[in-house]
Amino acid sequence: SFSVTLLSTLLALPFALGSAIFVVEISPKFGRTVFQPVVELLVGIPSVVYGLIGLTIVVAWCRGWSNTTGFGIFSGSIVLAVMILPTITSLSIDALTAVPKAYREGAYGVGASRWQTIWHVVLRAAMPSLCTAVVLGMTRAFGEALAVQMVIGNAAQVPDGLFTPASTLTSVLTMGIGNEMMGTVYSDVLWSLALLLLAMSFVFISIIHFIERKGGLNANGR
Template identity: 60%
Template sequence: MDNKLKQQLHTKSKTAKYEQRGKLASIMMLVLIMVVVLGIIGFILIKGTSMFFNDKIKISDFLFSTFWNPGGKTPTGNPAVGALPMIVGSFSVTLLAALVATPFAVGTAIYMTELSSKRGAGVLQVVTELLVGIPSVVYGFIGLTVVVPAVRHLFGGSGFGILAGTIVLFVMILPTIVSMTVDALKSVPNHYRQASLALGATQWQTIWKVVLRSASPGILTAVVFGMARAFGEALAVQMVIGNAALMPHNLVSPSATLTSVLTAGMGNTVMGSLQNNALWSLALLLLLMSLFFNLLIHLIGRKGAFKK
């Protein structure tokens, strides 16, 4: 009996076996995800730097030259692989879209969490989720048929340009910022509001001085997240910005972004050629910007956690 009892005590139960298998499966999935992510980053890094090592293109010429015609030459005789027009175009539409979307998103989130009834907040939540689910090509088609003609009528020119891209991206990133801002406002403890009101503050003073300040790290995270999506958006922007790899002189002159040039050119180049390598360098630049946005979100989150 003693030996049988000892054997039973040392034998793992079914629950323990299932738990061990679950942990093993989770670790395997985690390792697989890490391998895939590192593989993608390594592949883009190798392909994106081949232009600098194999074709002997200077990084300064790639980042600061304004001539983009891979395979051609600049007036000085250097390869025309300057990405500055697309960099300026990408940052312009991203920053302007975030600048326009942030007040609308914060105002909507405040109404949904602080002022609206549960029914009204539920309706706005449904509308926000509906905007998130609309495909990018639909936004681009609406921009092509509505926004571009409106810009052409109001400001002249062709209608294609940074302004049209900003308007389309504003609508696209608005629901993302709204949803994350709502979560940030809801995370503020109710006793903060109650203490402020008990001290004699009005509802708007409480919202402005207490709620928004407490939720500021979450709101900043929402804005940066929206900017990251805007920076990486390709199809919708490509349909309304004009796809002209030229330095933009104003908001209504045709321009281009990193993603629009990649989308338009990747299928028209030969693997290993300078044209193809230049596009991979643009992809590497996009990857670095994505990592930068993720790092910025992480730093803002850590700052907010430290404050709490």
């Protein structure tokens, strides 16, 4: 679960951050009216559709050049990266938009170029909110079940590579929770996994609150 979550975030973050910079700083008119609505449409696509596309395109592509079955952490990470992309992008756009215009004008006033202003001023000012966007994307990736289940291989083993079939907490739960009788050992294992999933969600939420609190303190100069 952690491997899929981290890899999907690494894959999605450059595209999400670049898209947010494009919408806010490079081409606001086209970005706001055309690009941002298109990206946000991805949120409404059901998970099963992402899973089917991943099964027919991503898995087949990985199978073609990796000489494996195509199922594994890498395939699941690609599908999840597309799924969390609109979440991170939308929140990053809001974070960059919230940076006061005076910051940009001050940077231009001392001779900074557009990219210097974006890199050294805008991104640094929006860093707490951008970190929150990333953590929320990771939370979505960690809790996703159906799409990952369709492309990761669902093998109850510890993988030894990115192209080895594996399972996540959510895929194990969705496959087994409805087929086991209460009171059995395997049922207790599944409920323990569910408790672990709940605990990890709590950890992600705590990280978000910590980032927001630190960001508020820094904004007040403390």
